[in-house]
Amino acid sequence: MAARTVKLAVIPGDGIGPEVVAEGLKVLATVAPAHDLALDTTEYELGAKRWHATGETLPDSVEQELREHQAIFLGAVGDPTVPSGVLERGLLLRLRFSFSHYVNLRPVRLYPGVHTPLADVGPEDVDMLVVREGTEGPYAGMGGVLRKGTPGEIATQDSVNTRFGVERVVRYAFEKAAARPRRRLTLVHKDNVLTFAGELWQRVVREVGAEYPQVSVDYLHVDAATMFFVTQPARFDVVVTDNLFGDIITDLGAAVAGGIGLAASGNINPEGDFPSMFEPVHGSAPDIAGQGKADPTATILSAAIMLDHLGYADAARRIERAVGDDLQARAKEGLVRSTAQIGDDIVRRVAEQG
Amino acid sequence: MAARTVKLAVIPGDGIGPEVVAEGLKVLATVAPAHDLALDTTEYELGAKRWHATGETLPDSVEQELREHQAIFLGAVGDPTVPSGVLERGLLLRLRFSFSHYVNLRPVRLYPGVHTPLADVGPEDVDMLVVREGTEGPYAGMGGVLRKGTPGEIATQDSVNTRFGVERVVRYAFEKAAARPRRRLTLVHKDNVLTFAGELWQRVVREVGAEYPQVSVDYLHVDAATMFFVTQPARFDVVVTDNLFGDIITDLGAAVAGGIGLAASGNINPEGDFPSMFEPVHGSAPDIAGQGKADPTATILSAAIMLDHLGYADAARRIERAVGDDLQARAKEGLVRSTAQIGDDIVRRVAEQG
Ligand SMILES: CC(C)[C@H](C(=O)O)[C@@H](O)C(=O)O
Ligand SMILES: CC(C)[C@H](C(=O)O)[C@@H](O)C(=O)O
Numbered sequence: 202m203a204a205r206t207v208k209l210a211v212i213p214g215d216g217i218g219p220e221v222v223a224e225g226l227k228v229l230a231t232v233a234p235a236h237d238l239a240l241d242t243t244e245y246e247l248g249a250k251r252w253h254a255t256g257e258t259l260p261d262s263v264e265q266e267l268r269e270h271q272a273i274f275l276g277a278v279g280d281p282t283v284p285s286g287v288l289e290r291g292l293l294l295r296l297r298f299s300f301s302h303y304v305n306l307r308p309v310r311l312y313p314g315v316h317t318p319l320a321d322v323g324p325e326d327v328d329m330l331v332v333r334e335g336t337e338g339p340y341a342g343m344g345g346v347l348r349k350g351t352p353g354e355i356a357t358q359d360s361v362n363t364r365f366g367v368e369r370v371v372r373y374a375f376e377k378a379a380a381r382p383r384r385r386l387t388l389v390h391k392d393n394v395l396t397f398a399g400e401l402w403q404r405v406v407r408e409v410g411a412e413y414p415q416v417s418v419d420y421l422h423v424d425a426a427t428m429f430f431v432t433q434p435a436r437f438d439v440v441v442t443d444n445l446f447g448d449i450i451t452d453l454g455a456a457v458a459g460g461i462g463l464a465a466s467g468n469i470n471p472e473g474d475f476p477s478m479f480e481p482v483h484g485s486a487p488d489i490a491g492q493g494k495a496d497p498t499a500t501i502l503s504a505a506i507m508l509d510h511l512g513y514a515d516a517a518r519r520i521e522r523a524v525g526d527d528l529q530a531r532a533k534e535g536l537v538r539s540t541a542q543i544g545d546d547i548v549r550r551v552a553e554q555g
Numbered sequence: 556m557a558a559r560t561v562k563l564a565v566i567p568g569d570g571i572g573p574e575v576v577a578e579g580l581k582v583l584a585t586v587a588p589a590h591d592l593a594l595d596t597t598e599y600e601l602g603a604k605r606w607h608a609t610g611e612t613l614p615d616s617v618e619q620e621l622r623e624h625q626a627i628f629l630g631a632v633g634d635p636t637v638p639s640g641v642l643e644r645g646l647l648l649r650l651r652f653s654f655s656h657y658v659n660l661r662p663v664r665l666y667p668g669v670h671t672p673l674a675d676v677g678p679e680d681v682d683m684l685v686v687r688e689g690t691e692g693p694y695a696g697m698g699g700v701l702r703k704g705t706p707g708e709i710a711t712q713d714s715v716n717t718r719f720g721v722e723r724v725v726r727y728a729f730e731k732a733a734a735r736p737r738r739r740l741t742l743v744h745k746d747n748v749l750t751f752a753g754e755l756w757q758r759v760v761r762e763v764g765a766e767y768p769q770v771s772v773d774y775l776h777v778d779a780a781t782m783f784f785v786t787q788p789a790r791f792d793v794v795v796t797d798n799l800f801g802d803i804i805t806d807l808g809a810a811v812a813g814g815i816g817l818a819a820s821g822n823i824n825p826e827g828d829f830p831s832m833f834e835p836v837h838g839s840a841p842d843i844a845g846q847g848k849a850d851p852t853a854t855i856l857s858a859a860i861m862l863d864h865l866g867y868a869d870a871a872r873r874i875e876r877a878v879g880d881d882l883q884a885r886a887k888e889g890l891v892r893s894t895a896q897i898g899d900d901i902v903r904r905v906a907e908q909g
Pocket of ligand 2: 393394424643644647648802836
């Protein structure tokens with residue numbers, strides 16, 4: 202059977218981004234051929250260096266080129282030398298918004314052998330899928346500043362929630378919940394305070410939920426949800442939430458599941474109208490960049506989410522198994538390895554499973 | 556010396572509110588006379604029952620009466636029979652906003668003997684003071700709904716941040732930080748995404764901070780802050796943050812410090828232009844109401860914050876010591892007591908210290 206070719210845009214980005222992306226690509230290069238997948242990769246230099254050199258975050262022409270790919274694989278962007286928000290809004294969020302990544306998919310799963318900061322919690326307690334809305338909410342960037350620098354200054358930030366935007370992500374979350382053994386969906390919001398947006402989210406979950414009678418639905422205020430993340434993570438299966446609450450609870454989820462070095466994500470446009478983008482949840486960690494200290498596992502697991510999205514579920518499971526084995530080996534052997542050594546070990550495990 | 560009389564408005568509220576408030580009042584009644592304090596209490600029936608009976612959440616005349624008091628002691632409001640937001644916005648938030656409670660003071664402290672869900676964390680690691688802004692941000696209630704119920708529906712929620720509102724709470728936080736041994740202040744926000752509000756908060760912290768060179772200042776994105784709450788709580792001393800982020804991280808903080816049954820708060824108007832209001836962080840917990848199962852400790856600790864605010868620091872410390880002793884006794888003796896028994900035991904310990 203002839204291999205299918207997938208055009209993959211790679212954005213290594215800043216800080217530890219290039220290091221972890223290199224390991225992700227090694228793993229992909231190992232697993233792809235065995236599954237009749239050929240990856241045609243093009244690298245794009247975007248991030249702090251380009252901004253310093255040219256003032257550009259994402260030129261329209263580059264956005265246009267990226268659009269011609271089937272997926273984007275991203276390391277991390279951001280650097281202390283760039284004002285906060287410039288690369289986040291101008292590059293990362295621009296991609297999520299332009300490419301309609303309305304599903305920000307973030308599994309929160311505690312692998313056996315991984316250390317969690319929680320005392321009485323094990324792998325069987327932490328296995329959730331957070332479906333974070335990715336294209337609206339307070340991330341829309343709406344708002345402004347009036348009378349800046351004067352005592353009468355006002356700064357506003359507006360959360361935008363549309364029926365269209367909420368419904369599509371809620372529907373996706375119900376689909377995911379219906380396909381999982383526990384079939385449970387928790388809406389996380391703050392509807393007793395954010396009454397306009399909260400009522401819309403609640404109503405959409407009720408209405409779409411009527412089409413999924415097999416899924417049991419639950420609601421938690423975001424503040425209570427953070428408590429349950431640390432006291433009863435087992436109560437969560439699929440979680441659906443807005444862009445900002447999703448940002449917050451998935452970092453907390455990452456901490457619970459052993460740290461940001463393991464947290465993977467997909468910025469997904471389910472219809473495939475635009476390329477989806479896969480990236481670790483962590484940032485560019487400039488303090489450890491270039492030292493081989495970064496853990497590439499989150500990036501490698503993001504590659505697995507990408508393979509799932511592209512229709513290569515078997516290849517994705519293979520990476521996850523290799524990562525799972527590697528994480529258990531770390532626990533047993535107390536391994537201290539460089540970024541590349543971790544990547545090599547996972548590559549070896551992927552190959553052995555062949 | 557003649558006792559000073561303080562007019563205290565009591566709002567027991569809904570669910571477990573009346574049960575826990577009763578214990579708080581018992582403790583106050585024990586400690587007050589020994590510190591030459593006479594409490595002249597008036598009870599106000601506000602909450603779900605009144606709303607069902609009359610449709611009122613907070614009649615103007617009652618707000619006017621409350622204003623004549625020096626402090627308000629509140630249990631909890633909210634009930635599943637009342638639509639979400641009605642009592643929160645119409646009563647609780649209305650009081651916070653009308654009475655300019657711009658400081659929402661929430662200590663996060665792990666008492667010796669108390670079980671935390673975190674594995675490697677002890678009382679020496681968890682001792683922070685969260686200064687949550689209480690009168691603006693996304694809690695302002697601004698926003699609206701357009702084309703409700705149609706496919707084109709839009710719901711917005713606007714976060715309002717004023718120089719005036721941010722500066723006064725930041726200044727309060729610096730004062731608190733300067734008076735604590737570690738003299739450390741962490742601003743928690745999300746300035747890389749909420750760029751308008753974030754820049755204002757950052758600038759105000761920088762400017763006010765110049766007046767407090769002895770305080771070391773730190774910044775964390777809210778998502779990262781939730782991680783550090785569970786992995787390195789010791790890095791926090793005083794935290795200053797907006798209304799919504801403060802809501803979220805203080806519930807998480809409560810979980811880390813042994814649960815919502817222990818988390819106290821003060822809604823403070825530092826200038827005393829309006830009565831400040833003291834309440835446990837927990838809600839009305841209708842599922843356990845009327846069964847004597849609620850832990851009154853958070854309410855009792857809120858009474859201590861109230862005494863501090865009223866100028867009775869010694870009395871406040873006495874309550875905190877009694878609570879601390881009681882919490883250690885619980886741990887040792889595995890006590891299972893009713894709401895009233897816990898209250899009685901703390902009353903006894905307060906009296907013994909006399
Ligand atoms: C870098 C930042 C804009 C981003 C976000 O807030 O979404 C990050 O925290 C994430 O979670 O991917
Ligand atoms: C009940 C609710 C309005 C309130 C809030 O969000 O402030 C509560 O969660 C709290 O933290 O006091």
